[in-house]
Amino acid sequence: MYPRLALQGITKRYPGVVANDSVDLEVAPGEIHAVLGENGAGKSTLMKIIYGAVHPDAGTLSWNGKTLSVRSPQQARALGIAMVFQHFSLFDTLSAAENVWLGLPEAFTLAKVTERMRQVGADYGLPVDPLRPVHTLSVGERQRVEIVRALLSEPQLLILDEPTSVLTPQAVQKLFVSLRKLAADGCSILYISHKLDEIRALCSKCTVLRGGRMTGTVDPRNETNASLSRLMIGAEPAKLSHNKSEPGAVALEVRSLELPKRDQFGVRLTGLDLSVKTGEIVGIAGVSGNGQPELMAALSGEDERSPAGSIHLFGRDVSRASPRRRRDAGLHFVPEERLGRGAVPTLSLSQNTLLTRTTASLGLWGWLRLGVLHTLAEKLIKNFRVKAKGPEAAAKSLSGGNLQKFIVGRELDAKPKLLIVSQPTWGVDVGAAAEIRAELLRLRDEGSGLLVVSEELDELFEISDRILVMARGRLSPSVPTAEATIEQIGEWMSGLWPSGPSSPSNPPATTVSETHVPT
Amino acid sequence: MDGIAPLIASTLSAGTILALAALGLLINERAGILNLGAEGMMLMAALAGYATCVHTGSDTLAFIAGAAAGAASAACFGALVIWFNTNQYATGLALSLFGAGFSAFAGIKYTQEKLPERPRFSIPVLSDIPFVGEAFFKQHPVVYLAILFTLALSWFLGRSRGGLVLRAIGESPESAHALGYPVRRLRFTAVCIGGALVGMSGAYLSTVYTPLWVEGMVAGKGWIALALTTFATWRPARVLLGAYLFGGVTMLQFHLQGQGVNIASQWLSMLPYLATIVVLVLISRDINVIRINMPASLGKPFHPTS
Amino acid sequence: MFRLEVRPQPSATMAWLSPILALAVTLVVGASLFAMLGKAPLSALAVFFIEPIKNGYAWSELAVKATPLLLIALGLSVCFRSNVWNIGAEGQFILGAIGGGWVAMQATEESSKFILIPILLAGIVAGAAWAGIVAFLRDRFNANEILVSLMLVYVADLLLQYLVYGPWKDPAGYNFPQTITFAATTKLPKLFRGFRTDIGLLIALSTAAALWVFLFRTYAGFQLQVGGLAPAAARYAGFSSRRALWTALAISGGLAGLAGALEAAGPLGQLTPYVPAGYGFAAIIVAFVGRLHPIGAVFASILMSMFYIGGELAQSRLGLPKSLTGVFQGLLLFTLLACDTLINYRLVWHTSVKPNAQPEATLAKPSVKSPGSA
DSSP states (O other), rough: OSSSSEEEEEEEEEETTEEEEEEEEEETTTOEEEEOOTTSSSSSHHHHHHTTTOOOEEEEETTTTTTEOOOOOHHHHHHHHEEEHHHHHHHTTHHHHHHHTTSSSSSSSSSHHHHHHHHHHHHOOOOOOSSSSSSSOOHHHHHHHHHHHHHOOOOEEEEEEEEEEEEOOOHHHHHHHHHHHHHHTOOOEEEOOOOHHHHHHHHHHEEEEEEEEEEEEEEEGOOOHHHHHHHHHHHHHOOOOOOOOOOSSEEEEEEEEOOOOSSSOOOOOEEEEEEEEOOOOEEEETTSSSSSSHHHHHHHTTTOOOOOOEETTTTETTOOOHHHHHHHHTTTEEOOTTBBTOOOOOBBBBHHHTOOTTTBBGGGBBBHHHHHHHHHHHHHHTTOOOOOOOSSBBGSSSSSHHHHHHHHHHHHHTOEEEEEEEEEEOOOHHHHHHHHHHHHHHHTTOOEEEEEEEOOOOHHHHHSSEEEEEETTEOOOOOOOOGOOOOHHHHHTTTTTTTTTTTTTTTTOHHHHHHHOOO | TTTTTHHHHHHHHHHHHHHHHHHHHHHHHHTTTTOOHHHHHHHHHHHHHHHHHHHHOOOOHHHHHHHHHHHHHHHHHHHHHIIOOHHHHHHHHHHHHHHHHHHHHHTTTGGSSSOOOOOOOOTTTGGGGTTTHHHHSSSOHHHHHHHHHHHHHHHHHHHHHHHHHHHHHHHHHHHHHHHTOOOHHHHHHHHHHHHHHHHHHHHOOOOOOOOSSTTTTTHHHHHHHHHHHHTTTTTTHHHHHHHHHHHHHHHHHHHHHHOOOOOOOHHHHHHHHHHHHHHHHHHSSSHHHHHHHHHHTTTTTOOOOO | OOOEEESSSSHHHHHHHHHHHHHHHHHHHHHHHHTTTTTHHHHHHHHHTTTGSSSSHHHHHHHHHHHHHHHHHHHHHHHHHHTOOOHHHHHHHHHHHHHHHHHHHHOOOSOGGGGGHHHHHHHHHHHHHHHHHHHHHHHHHHOHHHHHHHHHHHHHHHHHHHHTTTTTTOTTTTTTTOOOOOOOOGSSSSSSSTTOBBBBHHHHHHHHHHHHHHHHHHHHHHHHHHHHHHHHOOOOOOOOOOHHHHHHHHHHHHHHHHHHHHIIIIIIOOOOOTOOOSSHHHHHHHHHHTOHHHHHHHHHHHHHHHHHHHHHHHHHOOOOOOHHHHHHHHHHHHHHHHHHHHHHHEEOOSSSOOOOOOGGGSSSOOOOOOOOOO
């Protein structure tokens, strides 16, 4: 019996970094094998090598006992290797069936593909309507299209890259059922993740990567989160110091916020009620695509259409105020997109401070005080341990984690009375993520209020004092984190809170426009 | 009353120029490439076609020459924009400016040349029908070819796998690339084919519509064709109808001048350009119409990240 | 196989080397073009490039041509940096000439010298208003500014034709389509005795300096640039895209109109159907060759004027067609765009197919799509 896939001594170097350093990996037929590592550990490079998108500098790869090299994704597919990426390769304006058809070799007709999709969907618990245009599908449904597309090529090895970031806890369980059935039918599965609980629940083998090297191959069922964490980052997960929160005055008050969709692909906000006091962190959980970007834009001022009186900051009505005036009133915002929104990629770090920090930087008639900008950028780089060539380095030359630290630092340094953060640690390595979360807690302790929107439930449970859930453009009531459970929040993420959009007393809208969500 | 049939006939002819050019641009834009060089391409193709006809006396060769000129200049544009990732707007403009200068330069000796006599076309039997015959069936074959192209393109885009791939690339080249499609090669092909159609339009202009060569003779039709693709929300059939509509406006201008209407000729000459502005405003008013129909990657650079 | 690899930081060296490289390629192509036309390449190139700068008189002629190019290109640089694609500067130039010309026609021998000020102001206002139409249609109806501004060029030209063939035709002009020659008091003061260079040059140069300060040292300029570089970041920062649109078009329309008024009151001295000389389009090339930078525009306008004058000289001395100028100008822009790739990309020789290493920052969530209309 040959292993389905065996990698030996795989090495890949890029200028300035060794992405994979002599990595070994063995996957048996029908095995669910996890690849664990934090961002930047080399997981994606390794997967790209298996998938044929990247060629290794050294090492061998054998498939079902035969040594070969995978030269291209087409060859990988022909061999029976299928990959479901974290970022979907879907075409919004085409139907699900057309999307799947495009991903398969020309041999099939559209009709055949449609039929097979229904079959496979039923077999593995991944139902999806082939005729619906993709832009009407929720994120979870879109992932199903991706998985079904992969399954239709009858793979012997299925690679899944961080598949659960877009799913509610209940949906994750359903996915696991499908994956176990797949494995039982003989398909090997490579499961890329950094979520320790999931790996321990699903996988029978786990290869851990750190800094490009293998730090161990274990059976996760025999490990604890602590031991896996030690392999992943060399230490136990940093314990954040939690002081008791002392909520003070109401900083942000949102009352019955109604916001129609901006365009066909958006989500309508209905009847949102929310309040954040100083000295507390309020978290908003929710799967992507339920209106979080729309809410963020309404709160930050990027969308100025909020009805008058719906948003109050320290008692002042800011519903129609521009971002500048909201900053003057003490509200600062860290958006989820770093490059292109939080910072201009081709401008320097000092120039990028000017996006939100204008108090000391402007002189008469808007004259730019370049020295002030430079000094501010220097200070931010130092205080927030940003790895950059200097204040004049272009924003796009920083790694994701460092740019995030810079942007978060830029807003924290303004000593905001209310800080809104969207996806604070997306794509950031564990070390930087811990630093950022610690900074957020410190800001709270200093008396500011924070609103954190995140798709990582663990993160919200770690730092927030109260949690709400956003689903289908509506907000749930808030619960103190200490009293909330993952199961309850998971249900709420599907809209199932009392009088929520999907509760039995409130049947879901049947029109497509109410149920579709963007990518 | 008896001015109507020739009016229809000339509308069809004038509309064909815009239709061919706009269909070519449509192919480009469906793939996500915005080609602002249409005006320059049409000028160079018009000259190529005219010169070929002067030397060979053959219409067919003139159209082939025009298509070749269009495809060649589109290929230069495509290479820069697709592989060198230059800014699509600036590169297209460069092509237009270069095309204007080059055609003026190379066309000097042809301004005095006249085209040899060529047969007048008409479809047998059908062209003898009173009124309808003169209105519809006495056109140059390319006019009918344009209609055929429209139908073929409609079918291709809506019902064939190739058309689906093209639409997919135009919507998200990144996703198409991830699926393994050779996005850049396919885009380049689309640009060249589109360029050939634009070239045919130029050749038609100089050999059939107004059989002469004068520098700058395209007079903005390339730009109008660009507006037309947007106005038609990137659908071939609508492009054809829109082209005939514009052809009608142009003919109306001449008709009114001929009738001795008491407006200075310059105001009437403004009609096609003002009409274009009006049409643009009408279609762009509702931003959702554009958002739904426009190929999402139009005009944006594509960086394949393997 | 050659491959283009992304540079982590844009190369500052290539930023100024690229135009020089582009010029070199253009010269080589030009030389071969001359050879094909049966002229000795080197002496033809000399006519094109050495003659126009040979002596003081030549420089003054350069300045006369460069002034309108520079003014328009300065406005276009601001516009293009803001991602507003004003292609209709030629039309705004024409309107400026019409506006300035109208005021000039009111002048008589007794008018004061200061009539120049209302002439130039009228040109600025007319050009800005013409561009304002574009701004309005884009602001209110999302109409694409490229196509609208371009259509308005044709309309402006026809408007000029109507005026000089019709109501503004000089009754004593032997029925030629031209207005009266403007009174001597409207003539722009010359800078140097015996040369045609007028104060337009000073105006252009000071505008260049002023715009440099505006773009790189003021908050307003910063806002415009961010709006062009990253519209989502501009929205995040709270910069008004509407204000940016109107500002960009007002500046470029006003400057094009000023150039038109200067031409009418200066070298032309009257309005004829030949007022539109293609400066509005050539200025697009000047703007790009000048790297959309006010100082670069100064050098680029001198270069482009050399092409213009070279073309005229080539016609009179070598019997070559004047339209060669257009060929060179277009070619320069093409080669510049190709060479500009090297600023953000590196040309590498690869023996096997290898993908590029991307800094992690690009693996962050896909940036918001900019809502540019096509």
